[in-house]
Amino acid sequence: MKSVTLKDVARAAGVSYATVSRALSGSSQIGSDTRERIIKLCDEMGYTTNYVARSMVMKKTDLIGLVVPSIDNEFMSQLAHYAEMSARTHGYNIMLCNSGPDLKQEKTVVKLLLGRKVDGILIVPQSPKTYENIQAYTDQVPTVFLSENLRDQPQSYVSVDNSLGTFLGMEYLYSLGHRDILYFGRRHSTTHQLRAEGYIRACQEMGLKQRFFNSEYSRSSIENGYQMAKELFSQPIDYTAIFASTDSNALGLLKAADELHIAIPERLSLIGFDNIPATALPRIDLTTIEQPMRAMAVQAVDMLLDKIERGTQGYVHQIMTPSLVKRGTCRSLQ
Known part of the structure; x- marks a missing residue:
């Protein structure tokens, strides 16, 4: 099976390769009618951007790795949902990895994300040993820990009190x-x-x-x-x-x-x-x-993007305030 290239689109549109490239990048050098025609043709032909090639040129993948111990845990899935929504508003996509209960698997997925050249990693650690277990890898890429208090470790994290x-x-x-x-x-x-x-x-x-x-x-x-x-x-x-x-x-x-x-x-x-x-x-x-799951996820994404886009050094410990939700499973004895 052969993937559709920009040259294929240019040939079908009867324009140059450069014109297609400019149309897809939003260049002001291309008229709106031409841009819309090319975008519609790309959709009809099934053209997709080659992000691997693009990342090699741009030195950036617009990908954030998210590692959680168990995606079937409702708390973890909610955090992942809010993190993805927040990242998307900033033009980033999330690559979600399930680390499971095994420290070896946790290290494996972090290595996988580094191999995929993600711009940064959010990680919900599975144990107090996680930080030391993957430190050699997180030192290579902007990283923020989410939902786990690492106490005084010199690494950025967002947690609740x-x-x-x-x-x-x-x-x-x-x-x-x-x-x-x-x-x-x-x-x-x-x-x-x-x-x-x-x-x-x-x-x-x-x-x-x-x-x-x-x-x-x-x-x-x-x-x-x-x-x-x-x-x-x-x-x-x-x-x-x-x-x-x-x-x-x-x-x-x-x-x-x-x-x-x-x-x-x-x-x-x-x-x-x-x-x-x-x-x-x-x-x-x-x-x-x-x-405050939404606020925690948004804060973690913001902290990570600050590291990725501004090259911010050092670390931040952000501890958020919990609240009591009164419902029907507690009764008064008085």
């Missing part, structure tokens, strides 16, 4: 009269360590006993939350509320509670973290902590 988010949720449960609150989730990443720290700080300041039910799973998902909840509910329920470290875990817990006829919020109050779209569905109506 995870510790504050958990503290806000605990304050709300406390205001409703809850004094026995269980923390349900994992602590494998810095993000989840910070969320757990917020829970610990709240317990200390409010005089509450710390109660953890930790996950051995390396990632949050509805299924993992469901399996964890079945194990949790096999033991006596001597607490009145649960703070789930993610909405995905909370949704899995809701499923298990429904199967076991544990009424929420009548028997147990429940709060999640992220505010993914599914939590607002009428039969779910989950109280949660909202991460």
Whole structure:
């Protein structure tokens, strides 16, 4: 099969190669009627720009790599959506890569993006080891980390104040009269360590006993939350509320509670973290902590483009403020 070239279009249009090239580049040297005729002919013939050749000339691909651990995670897919929309408004396209739970695969996809000569990379890291694992590659290309707090690492990132988010949720449960609150989730990443720290700080300041039910799973998902909840509910329920470290875990817990006829919020109050779209569905109506996903993605893209287009050096740590979204899974004990 033979691809359509500019010479093919020029021949069909009865004009020179240079005229077609100028028409497609928007040159003022070409009249509007000629430009429209050539563009229409390109569409009819199926001509597509050779971006590989163009990038070799321009030394720029207008591509941004986006690496996420799991695209089937609703929070990750929302971040990817907002990042793509933001990048597109600036004339860039997104090349999305799924790194999975394997550090080797994460490094592989970053190497792939460098081989594709992307202008920059946005990455949602899968573990605290990610930064060191790929540092040799991210040093070669403008990079911004998204959704993970790298604490004091000398790399740009955009995250939410995870510790504050958990503290806000605990304050709300406390205001409703809850004094026995269980923390349900994992602590494998810095993000989840910070969320757990917020829970610990709240317990200390409010005089509450710390109660953890930790996950051995390396990632949050509805299924993992469901399996964890079945194990949790096999033991006596001597607490009145649960703070789930993610909405995905909370949704899995809701499923298990429904199967076991544990009424929420009548028997147990429940709060999640992220505010993914599914939590607002009428039969779910989950109280949660909202991460400003759109603002985070837009800010990360802006930071990356600042590095790409202006050559900005150094790094920025942008930590955004979460908010409490009150819905129907928490009840007052007062």
